[in-house]
Amino acid sequence: MNARDKVVVVRRSDTVxxxxxxxxxxEAGAALLLVINDGYGRLDPWDWDLDSPYSPTDNSPPLTVASLTADEGDELITQxxxxxxxxxxVTSHPTTEYLYDLVWNQSGYRRTPRTP
Structure with a gap:
């Protein structure tokens, strides 16, 4: 397959x-990979792929990967x-402009020490 400087569009797959x-x-020379989700919303391209050798900080993927909702993907494939x-x-927002400071408070909970 020759995808030199093109966008490759694929559907999310349980097998690949x-x-x-x-x-x-x-390897086919693509400039961008668009992954179409088969469920609700968009995918985080790497967060839930436990077999992925790529991560945003340690080892970036070989090309930019973005995701589309199922409806967006169906419309694109139809075209x-x-x-x-x-x-x-394509617009990228790899980090949010907001800072989320999350705290979990729990009252009435007694922590039991772990025994070896």
Whole structure:
């Protein structure tokens, strides 16, 4: 497959992990991998892929990976299947502009020391 400087669009799969999809797309020369979620909302490209060798801090993936909702992905695939050239505007927000300071307070709980 030759995907030089193109966007590769794939569906999330239980049999092929995102790490393998990213590696394959990068080897084909893709500029971006779009993963279409088969459930609700968008995916975090790496958080729940336990087999992934990539992480945002230690070892970044071989190309940019983003996700689409199922509806967004279906619409994009329909346009592609109709042979329409599709322009994509991709905006990245890898970090939030907000700081979340979460605290869990629990009263009436007595911690039992762990015994060896």
């Amino acid at each position: 992990g995102r790490a393998e999809q990213a590696t394959t797309a990068a 592609i299947q109709r042979g329409r050239r599709t322009a994509l505007k």
